Amino acid sequence: MIDTLDDLDVEGTTVGIRVDINSPIADDGGLADDARLQAHVDTLSELLERGGRVAVLAHQGRPGGDDFVSLESHADRLAELLGRPVDYVDANFSVAAREAVDALENGDCVVLENTRFYSEEYMEFEPERAAETHLVQGLAPSLDVYVNDAFAAAHRSQPSLVGFPTVLPGYAGRVMESELDVLGSIEETPEPRIYVLGGAKVSDSIDVAWSVLEKGLADHVLTAGVVGNVFLIADGVDLGDASSDFIYEQGYWDEIDRASDLLDAYGDSIALPRDVAVERDGERYEIGINALPPENEEAAMDIGSSTLEYYERLLEGAGTVILNGPAGVFEEDAFETGTRRLYGMATDVDTSIVGGGDTASALRRLGVEGFSHVSTGGGAALRMLTAEPLPAVTALENGPRQQQPADD
Numbered sequence: 117m118i119d120t121l122d123d124l125d126v127e128g129t130t131v132g133i134r135v136d137i138n139s140p141i142a143d144d145g146g147l148a149d150d151a152r153l154q155a156h157v158d159t160l161s162e163l164l165e166r167g168g169r170v171a172v173l174a175h176q177g178r179p180g181g182d183d184f185v186s187l188e189s190h191a192d193r194l195a196e197l198l199g200r201p202v203d204y205v206d207a208n209f210s211v212a213a214r215e216a217v218d219a220l221e222n223g224d225c226v227v228l229e230n231t232r233f234y235s236e237e238y239m240e241f242e243p244e245r246a247a248e249t250h251l252v253q254g255l256a257p258s259l260d261v262y263v264n265d266a267f268a269a270a271h272r273s274q275p276s277l278v279g280f281p282t283v284l285p286g287y288a289g290r291v292m293e294s295e296l297d298v299l300g301s302i303e304e305t306p307e308p309r310i311y312v313l314g315g316a317k318v319s320d321s322i323d324v325a326w327s328v329l330e331k332g333l334a335d336h337v338l339t340a341g342v343v344g345n346v347f348l349i350a351d352g353v354d355l356g357d358a359s360s361d362f363i364y365e366q367g368y369w370d371e372i373d374r375a376s377d378l379l380d381a382y383g384d385s386i387a388l389p390r391d392v393a394v395e396r397d398g399e400r401y402e403i404g405i406n407a408l409p410p411e412n413e414e415a416a417m418d419i420g421s422s423t424l425e426y427y428e429r430l431l432e433g434a435g436t437v438i439l440n441g442p443a444g445v446f447e448e449d450a451f452e453t454g455t456r457r458l459y460g461m462a463t464d465v466d467t468s469i470v471g472g473g474d475t476a477s478a479l480r481r482l483g484v485e486g487f488s489h490v491s492t493g494g495g496a497a498l499r500m501l502t503a504e505p506l507p508a509v510t511a512l513e514n515g516p517r518q519q520q521p522a523d524d
């Protein structure tokens with residue numbers, strides 16, 4: 117059982133809140149998309165309106181990446197979205213950070229620096245060890261309670277996610293609460309249940325497929341994207357050099373054997389693409405599976421029209437559809453068709469649940485809406501769909517509960 121904001125006496129309390137505002141970054145270093153910031157507005161507004169003193173913790177990107185930038189522009193955008201001032205301090209647990217947090221008045225908000233600028237935050241720890249890190253040891257004394265609203269990062273066991281709730285009373289924010297509500301009760305959704313697994317996280321998707329077929333949660337698994345390509349190769353289809361090389365370079369070659377084992381065990385319940393789209397003479401060109409490999413060895417970038425008709429028939433009788441990962445390279449106009457049409461069909465199903473950061477951004481870009489639930493998480497949502505515990509949620513469950521009276 118996890119406490120929520122309903123259990124928290126917010127007025128005058130200094131709240132350290134972990135959010136996931138990890139976002140695409142534009143060439144100029146600013147935000148290219150603010151969907152993940154928008155998702156946390158309700159939680160942050162509630163805390164501020166109820167008189168909380170709010171210190172925001174979050175990560176952005178991974179060390180070495182172009183998107184590994186400071187949270188200054190996130191703070192500016194949050195101020196616009198919240199309609200109130202939001203300070204930013206380029207520190208996490210130093211004297212400067214603690215002073216900024218200690219100076220908060222009721223209804224004030226400060227964003228601390230990208231947690232991953234400190235190497236400990238990019239390591240995975242047991243909660244007790246995470247509680248001993250510089251971040252937690254340094255900052256926790258300035259906080260009264262910890263709120264975790266970062267569902268999309270809850271599959272990580274990094275200090276800002278599992279360390280704070282080990283030493284402070286922990287609460288789920290509104291995003292976390294609603295994600296756990298929906299994704300934690302998949303078994304109760306209407307049947308038949310269809311899982312659509314696309315995108316590029318091949319090993320995670322195969323884990324999900326195994327798990328949901330083994331547990332009888334899925335009546336059908338439909339494959340698309342790179343996941344579909346791996347299943348086609350596992351089924352003996354020669355996709356051609358470009359697709360094979362891509363799968364090899366991404367480190368997914370071993371997944372072909374796992375996909376093949378899965379087809380042996382549950383082949384009747386797994387649907388594979390019947391055609392693919394490649395780029396030929398600068399245009400989209402569809403090729404049936406029987407006509408593969410492509411004569412010019414072009415890469416399979418999307419599912420084709422026959423696959424879409426086939427998947428539409430399967431989706432027609434579904435009570436629930438759970439989708440993760442785009443059906444193709446939606447970033448290119450010629451290959452967005454599969455994602456637009458497949459996800460569009462899914463909105464007609466009684467209960468439709470979508471997970472994945474890229475998927476959500478694809479749907480926004482393509483203007484596809486009308487799902488029962490669009491998760492803020494990719495990896496975290498996938499992990500929940502396999503009924504595996506999320507370390508950050510377990511840490512909230514196991515941590516101290518008692519809230520101390522707020523200091524003046």
Ligand SMILES: Nc1ncnc2c1ncn2[C@@H]1O[C@H](COP(=O)(O)OP(=O)(O)O)[C@@H](O)[C@H]1O
Nearest residue numbers: 315316317341342417444445472473474475494
């Ligand atoms: N056939 C394909 N070939 C190469 N990349 C693909 C293909 N289909 C989808 N993708 C890529 O998969 C990426 C998204 O996958 P993923 O990260 O698994 O999604 P999510 O973040 O929603 O979980 C996109 O960048 C998209 O271009």
Ligand SMILES: O=C(OP(=O)(O)O)[C@H](O)COP(=O)(O)O
Nearest residue numbers: 136138268269473493494495496
């Ligand atoms: O974007 C995220 O996850 P996602 O790509 O699975 O949606 C989270 O912010 C976690 O980031 P990470 O995968 O760098 O730990």
